Amino acid sequence: MKMKDRLSEILGLNSKATGVKRETGNGWSTRDPSPESISEIQISPPVFGPETEARMEQSRGIIPEEAIAAFRRANAYLAVKNYGRAISDYTRAIEHAPKSPEIHYNRGFVHEKAGKFIKAIEDYSNAVDADPQYVKAYCNRASLLWSQGESRQALEDMKKAARLGMREMQVYLKSKGIEW
Numbered sequence: 001m002k003m004k005d006r007l008s009e010i011l012g013l014n015s016k017a018t019g020v021k022r023e024t025g026n027g028w029s030t031r032d033p034s035p036e037s038i039s040e041i042q043i044s045p046p047v048f049g050p051e052t053e054a055r056m057e058q059s060r061g062i063i064p065e066e067a068i069a070a071f072r073r074a075n076a077y078l079a080v081k082n083y084g085r086a087i088s089d090y091t092r093a094i095e096h097a098p099k100s101p102e103i104h105y106n107r108g109f110v111h112e113k114a115g116k117f118i119k120a121i122e123d124y125s126n127a128v129d130a131d132p133q134y135v136k137a138y139c140n141r142a143s144l145l146w147s148q149g150e151s152r153q154a155l156e157d158m159k160k161a162a163r164l165g166m167r168e169m170q171v172y173l174k175s176k177g178i179e180w
Contacts, residue, residue, distance in 0.1 A: 067096035071103055078106070083114040101131035108140065117144055135164040 074089035090107035097103060108123030121144050127137035142157035155178070162169040162180035173180050 063097040063100055067093040067100065067103070070096065071100075071106070074106065074110075078110055081113075083110050086110045087114070099130045101127040101134045101137065104130060105134065105137050105140075108137070112140070112144060117148060120144055121148075133164060135161050135166050138164070139166065139169070 070089045070093035074086045074093060077083075077086035077089060087107060087110050090103055090110065093100070093103045094107065104123045104127040108120045108127065111117070111123060112120035121141055124137045124141035124144070127134050128141070138157045138161040142154040142161065145151075145154035145157065158169055158173060159178070159180040162173050170180065
């Protein structure tokens, strides 16, 4: 299933509602997704795609070779679900390239997979600090914040993702009468 389709299903934007029906006093409709399902609003890491490889290649000369090599090793460890080694190599890559949002983002994703949610939120925050246009980090941070009960902060990240052009988020917020 494509991420767009998955997100639409989670948010209840298609005809098949998947959210838990519940009464709320906070202005959200009863069709809103449960905290469990909204925590699935994530964009997979840019691990194996040509987009990330292209950005890393464009950064040659800016990002040291050691960082690129560690990033690629970490991606390989992530692919085989060796989270400890992946985190270690992403950390090594960050030491050489602290301003690379992709590296922070991927390490955040691995921290999340390993159940280290506070560290994941920190890495997603570092990714948006490095690149305020990095919509994937806003989406994943919103998902984690929502699952941790931080709905106000999560909503701000959702609004930011909508302002950055994430169509699914724009449609969802508009359907709730929320300006972004």
